[in-house]
Amino acid sequence: MKAITVLWVAAAVAMAQQRDYPVKPVPFTAVHIDDTFWAPRIETNRTVTIPFAFGKDEETGRIDNFIRAGKALRGEPFDNKQFPPYPFDDTDVYKVIEGASYSLSVHPDPKLDAYIDGLIEKIGAAQEKDGYLYTARTINPLVPHPWSGKDRWVLEGVNSHELYDLGHLYEAAAAHYAATGKRSLLDIALRTANLLCDTFGPGKREIWPGHQIVEMGLAKLYRVTGDIRYLNLAKFMLDVRGPQSKEQGAGNPYVQAQMRVVDQSEAVTGGHAVRAMYMYSGMADVAALTGEMSYVNALDKIWDNVAGKKLHVTGGVGARAAGESFGANYELPNMSAYNETCAAVGNDYWNHRLFLLHADSKYVDVMERTLYNGLISGVSLDGKTFFYQNPLEATGNAGKDQRSPWFGVACCPGNITRFMASVPGYIYAERGDAIWVNLFVANAADIKMDNGRTVHFTQETRYPWDGAVKMTVGPDQAGALTVHIRVPGWARNLPIASDLYHFEGASSEPVTLKVNGKPATIALDKGYATITRTWKKGDTIELNLPMPVRRVQAHGDVVADRGRVAIQRGPIVFAAEWPDNPDGKVRNLLLPATAKLTAEYRPGLLNGVDVVTGKAEGLAYDQQGKIVRQSQSVTLIPYYAWANRGRGQMMVWLPEIDAVARPLPYPTVASGAKITVSGKPQQRSFDAIKDGEIPAASNDHAGYFDWWPAKGNTETVDYTFAQSAKVAECGVYWFDDSGQGGVRVPASWRLLYKDGDAWKPVVAIDQYGVARDKFNVVKFTPVITAALRLEIQAQANFSIGLQKWTAK
Ligand SMILES: [Zn+2]
DSSP: OHHHHHHHHHHHHHHHTOOOOSSEEOOGGGEEEOSSSHHHHHHHIIIIIHHHHHHHHHHTTHHHHHHHHHHHHHTOOOOOSSOOSOTTHHHHHHHHHHHHHHHHHHSOOHHHHHHHHHHHHHHHHTSOTTSOOOHHHHHSTTSOBTTTBSSTTTTTTTTOOHHHHHHHHHHHHHHHHHHHOOOHHHHHHHHHHHHHHHHBSTTSBOOOOSSOOHHHHHHHHHHHHOOHHHHHHHHHHHHTOSTTOOSTTTTOGGGTOSSOGGGOOSOOTTOBHHHHHHHHHHHHHHHHHHOOHHHHHHHHHHHHHHHHHSOOTTSOOOOBTGGGBOOSTTOOOSTTOOOOHHHHHHHHHHHHHHHHHHOOHHHHHHHHHIIIIIIGGGBOTTSSOBOSOOOSEEOSOSGGGSOBSOOSSOHHHHHHHHHHHTGGGGSEEEETTEEEEOSOOSEEEEEEOTTSOEEEEEEEEOTTSOOEEEEEEEESSOSEEEEEEEOOGGGGTOSSSSSSEEESSOOSSOOEEEETTEEOOOOEETTEEEEEEEOOTTEEEEEEOOOOEEEEEEOTTOGGGTTEEEEEETTEEEEEEGGGSGGGOOTTEEOOTTOOEEEEEETTSTTSEEEEEEEEEEEEEOTTSOEEEEEEEEEEEEGGGTTSSOSOOEESSEESSGGGOOOBOOOOTTTTOEEEEOSOOOSOOSGGGGSOOOOSSTTOOSSOEEOTTOOSOEEEEEEEEEEEEEEEEEEEEEEOOTTTSSBOOOSEEEEEEEETTEEEEOOBSSOOOOOSSSOEEEEEEEEEEEEEEEEEEOOTTOBOEEEEEEEO
């Protein structure tokens, strides 16, 4: 024990000398939010999401994994027939402990505190003698683990999650120690960190984490203990990454090992987005703590690439589902946008850190865009269901068009719990005798300044629904103080600081600022209105950010958004969703460039939101294939609030011109048919197969269904008509996910029709085609029938699936 005490004293000395971010965030514990937007969300996170996520951790065996590992270490009998499903399941427990700890910091809860103590005991019991903590291996130590290989760390550079788990443990441990002052989890974390220091480094194991976050975690342990070894190790793990290594994974862009980190200049195509965001955040931390400018130079270039070419208008990043990765420059699809919730959280961690390095509001502009749109879209209003993916358009037919209470890979819910609990920490920052006001939220804060003063700062506002913000500045002692008030890019005709998006036209009303009721000039410095004066208690600042409804257009190289507009008001991006629009349809809408749009607050809708309304056109094809247009009202809701009222259509980027619009197909005999499907296809809606739309390709994931995992099977789909109909032609568009999954076009198929009670084959004129990426059309001798049947034979060893089936 003595040795620890000595270390602790040494640590305290070291802490006094620490270099860190030039600007410091005002901690969330010093900021009390009292508004109708964030306060209820944070309360829902505390009372619903955190207990719910702990419950899921228990129900799904994630906590049991620690118990089993503990039994394995003690030589007690336990069920070890199975590996834990994923080796990173441990992090789902750590992340919720982190979120719960933040919550405890501001809201004492003895029951929750005791529950976490119980979890920490289980975690401690799962730790091996030398500090190693990774339940997947400890439960089954003798056989090669599917993700992490036969021995410790051997596959770390590729995809093992041993270091990833520990990174999340460190974040949780730092949070728990700060919240409770208890060292229980911190000591467990430090034992693992000491093992890492003994294991990794020059001349020892020279490998990087297969999934980043240990860099950020080690930086936190360094801040808590002052032990320089942790910081050095974080830096080592960044510097060792790259193609120069002989380790497996060297050169692989998926884990950002295509170049040394200091040489990187873009969020590389195919690079896993969450890994990237955590790595950039870790680089910023290490740069702040060491003064390593080569990291900052790399981050500045990477930021220009992301903000200039790879950021969705909702602030989402990581466009591709394949590899959960960044796409090419300007590859920003809508329906298939992946935009993992974790990547949004990571994007905000990163942009916040860049602000702390540069004191420039352009990073806060991105952070705010993500926060109010593509991040909080990840959790339902009731706090119990989550999105893993956050697309910008939906048919309502895909599994991903509906929030889920949990996931097999459950990274996103835990990230929500920890992020939401710490939101008040993103509002203010300080340095010397200066305060930065970054976000506008009704709150009261006690800002402890570097120079020893305390400033009581308050905001009164209805933001994000209203741009009027009244602030009071109450220093505890007189003296000059600089207040930097962010004037958001969206209020300065600049959605973000790049040419990726622009507003149509100009905002007619200017931003205004008053100090103690008198108009003040706005002299912008890095996006902040800066006021230096001697403040006294009761002084006021009034900022008015006009919030007209704006039309956003994307850079012409964003193919998916050509001819389309997104609607933004203040920081909020809007979407058309099915319940608010005629016939529950929005994907056939066209919003003329001249349509007048107005905003109004609806207190009863979606916990209180602004909606944008106006006149649009609903487009449909007539029997001759000509577009028919009908004037109709359109109502848009905040994007973040979609999918809280069931499954259906949603669209952010609305067509302005016919060329990109999607008129409703003319109804056919198939449109009104009842669908019956054999076997047990995955839980999906079948309705999409008869909607007459044309899929992008056979592997389009928007609205297909399949019989996976059945293989080599024979299946049927029946159309039963309301009354007998004459049919002479069918077309089938197969689902086929070659390269990703095990579904292929079938070996063969045929059509049958109902004659009385019997199914008889039609007399086909054409071949039954099995081509990918097109309709396989079969004409046949016309039949008058009450029902049609599609009989499909899978290839051996493959499953089958269907995109569309037309009949006329
Ligand atoms: Zn996730």
